[in-house]
Amino acid sequence: MTPDRLRQILEQVAQGALDAPAAFELVKQLPFEDLGFAKVDHHRALRSGLPEVVLGTGKTAEQIIAIARRLLHSAQGVLITRLTADVAAAVVAAIPELHWVADARLAYLRAPTPPPGGRGTILVAAAGTADLPVAEEAAITAELMGQPVERIYDVGVAGIHRLFAHRERLTAASVIVVVAGMEGALPSVVGGLVDKPLIAVPTSIGYGASFGGLAALLAMLNSCAAGITVVNIDNGFGAGVAAALINRS
Numbered sequence: 001m002t003p004d005r006l007r008q009i010l011e012q013v014a015q016g017a018l019d020a021p022a023a024f025e026l027v028k029q030l031p032f033e034d035l036g037f038a039k040v041d042h043h044r045a046l047r048s049g050l051p052e053v054v055l056g057t058g059k060t061a062e063q064i065i066a067i068a069r070r071l072l073h074s075a076q077g078v079l080i081t082r083l084t085a086d087v088a089a090a091v092v093a094a095i096p097e098l099h100w101v102a103d104a105r106l107a108y109l110r111a112p113t114p115p116p117g118g119r120g121t122i123l124v125a126a127a128g129t130a131d132l133p134v135a136e137e138a139a140i141t142a143e144l145m146g147q148p149v150e151r152i153y154d155v156g157v158a159g160i161h162r163l164f165a166h167r168e169r170l171t172a173a174s175v176i177v178v179v180a181g182m183e184g185a186l187p188s189v190v191g192g193l194v195d196k197p198l199i200a201v202p203t204s205i206g207y208g209a210s211f212g213g214l215a216a217l218l219a220m221l222n223s224c225a226a227g228i229t230v231v232n233i234d235n236g237f238g239a240g241v242a243a244a245l246i247n248r249s
Helices: 003-014 020-027 044-048 061-073 085-094 129-144 167-172 186-191 208-221 236-248
Strands: 032-034 039-041 078-081 099-101 106-109 122-126 149-153 175-180 198-202 228-230
Touching: 003 020, 061 078, 061 085, 078 129, 085 099, 085 106, 106 129, 122 129, 122 167, 122 236, 129 149, 129 175, 129 198, 129 236, 175 186, 175 236, 186 198, 186 208, 186 228, 198 208, 198 236, 208 228
Parallel strands: 122 149, 122 175, 175 198, 198 228
Antiparallel strands: 032 039, 078 106, 099 106
């Protein structure tokens, strides 16, 4: 249930085009629908502007399909994150209208009513090609929240001149998401170049001493560049939501 849909139902009742029992049937699943194994939150878009998002990790294809179908039934968009290729194949076969993005490990269907846009452009920068799954998760999440997104990829500090070639795009962005693994240095560099909100995303990419992204996380948390906000390791989704909320405000 989106704010626009609820407003439409209330207006129809006020105008006499919809009686109270019919309206009740339309909204009775608020705030959630109990499927037994999951409680689908149809109220979330009304509270936070972002509908329920399905985390694919740990769920069977059948569970994901059931949840996605209930979201579609209530005229919401669908976003399923952290899908493996085999589970994604089963989900998309059952719900063909879903779009599967292998690079981002997610499947989605846009909401019938577009969400509100933002005041500028979100720029997603990734240090290396191996960071793209997390970067694309952030970028697509922000796009599904109605935000314009640009991307600059493979601009890590090992070849810092590649980043400087995009200086104008960095300056023009309203919010910047910087994704990096290894030693996690890229957000500090970008943070020293811009006066925009910057969300840093450490990834689990790196050799042994990176400890699955812990080294990058700690480096970003200890950055001497002021104003950097850091999300959890590989949390592209969280960064995309945060960037969209900032850009929307």
